[in-house]
Amino acid sequence: MPSEFLQTVTREKAQIMIREAVRYPMPPETVELDRAPGRILAVDITAPEDYPAFPRSTMDGYAVVASDTFRATETKPVKLKVMGEVPMGKLPQKRLTPGRAVRISTGGALPEGANAVLMLEYTEEKTSGELLVSRPVPPGANVIAQGGDMKEGEEILKEGTRLRAQHLGVLAGLGMTMLQVRRKPVVSIIATGDELVPAGKVPSHGQIRDVNSHTLAAQIIQTGGQPCFLGLAPDDAQILRERLEEGIDRSELVVISGGSSIGARDITLEAIRDLGGRTLIHGVAVKPGKPTIVAELDGKLLFGLPGHPMSSFVSFILFVRTALLELLAATDFQLEIEAALAEDVYSRSGREEWIPARLEQKDDGLLAIPLVTPSARLYPLAMAVGLIRVAQNMEGMTKGEKVRVVLI
Numbered sequence: 001m002p003s004e005f006l007q008t009v010t011r012e013k014a015q016i017m018i019r020e021a022v023r024y025p026m027p028p029e030t031v032e033l034d035r036a037p038g039r040i041l042a043v044d045i046t047a048p049e050d051y052p053a054f055p056r057s058t059m060d061g062y063a064v065v066a067s068d069t070f071r072a073t074e075t076k077p078v079k080l081k082v083m084g085e086v087p088m089g090k091l092p093q094k095r096l097t098p099g100r101a102v103r104i105s106t107g108g109a110l111p112e113g114a115n116a117v118l119m120l121e122y123t124e125e126k127t128s129g130e131l132l133v134s135r136p137v138p139p140g141a142n143v144i145a146q147g148g149d150m151k152e153g154e155e156i157l158k159e160g161t162r163l164r165a166q167h168l169g170v171l172a173g174l175g176m177t178m179l180q181v182r183r184k185p186v187v188s189i190i191a192t193g194d195e196l197v198p199a200g201k202v203p204s205h206g207q208i209r210d211v212n213s214h215t216l217a218a219q220i221i222q223t224g225g226q227p228c229f230l231g232l233a234p235d236d237a238q239i240l241r242e243r244l245e246e247g248i249d250r251s252e253l254v255v256i257s258g259g260s261s262i263g264a265r266d267i268t269l270e271a272i273r274d275l276g277g278r279t280l281i282h283g284v285a286v287k288p289g290k291p292t293i294v295a296e297l298d299g300k301l302l303f304g305l306p307g308h309p310m311s312s313f314v315s316f317i318l319f320v321r322t323a324l325l326e327l328l329a330a331t332d333f334q335l336e337i338e339a340a341l342a343e344d345v346y347s348r349s350g351r352e353e354w355i356p357a358r359l360e361q362k363d364d365g366l367l368a369i370p371l372v373t374p375s376a377r378l379y380p381l382a383m384a385v386g387l388i389r390v391a392q393n394m395e396g397m398t399k400g401e402k403v404r405v406v407l408i
Contacts (some may be wrong), residue, residue, distance in 0.1 A: 188247030
């Protein structure tokens, strides 16, 4: 075992080193609005115009001059004259004068002179066109002013925002159909191991299907990158060197699945050294993921992740995702929720442990059920919706204790 492997760093230190090793963010590119979900904004966005562009009603009713209603009561309603209706999608042509009202629908433009909208339930319109008002309204009632939602020049979204459906609706409302986003970083995936066969092949005795390439590809896409499969590689330094060279040429990051496992890690380190790379990290004080390798070659980061599916999955979240978010200049953060621990959890002091968990909704709140299992187990990964963090200085947590669950 190489001596450098024993020089583990903390997870926090590893993440700092990874961020510092990313020298610049991805360049911007322009995409259409409907192709932007999940992309990362490359610039701050300010409103190009007022929204709404005119005063609008927020409900069905009557546009009025508010002061006309101030004396209205149920026993002594105020009488106004109805002067027609505001057509939807058109600006009113006539100014509303005191003593008059105009029918208006939700979203309709207020006529000039009107400054409030009466709710239908506080009015009664007679066949003669007379409107009885039984309750007063203050100026601005049931109205959104021009620019009341967004003012021209107001900052709407910050650079680094991951665009979601709600963001795209706002941008569509402002007429912004072309957006500057970060180009997707390409991440090459190399799965190593003499025992691996493609997922679509029936394995012989002693062989296993490649799981991690597909899990990693999905994680890359979810984070905002573009996976690039470089295929399976046997535990052979020369072949790994060739794949690494290809990965460096084709992508911004290279992930070697199984590249930090016992036996394979020496081949990985040898291949990196032979290509002139520099090992930044070889060992992190976490479980799972202790043997993680991070190296730099031609200004690009290489990650050697453990081969066990759970270890690979967690290591990606902790380390590769950190690099991807830095490349994207993204302001994402991991969502956490609080839950009660369903059972005691035991850990070993001196390393930070990340335990997969599923959640159940109980009458008194959420229950976090730890999936304490060897990293080689595959099925628990499918049940996990979050990770429970056990701090490095703790030896476990007790049933019923409130814990933070990082959603995955």
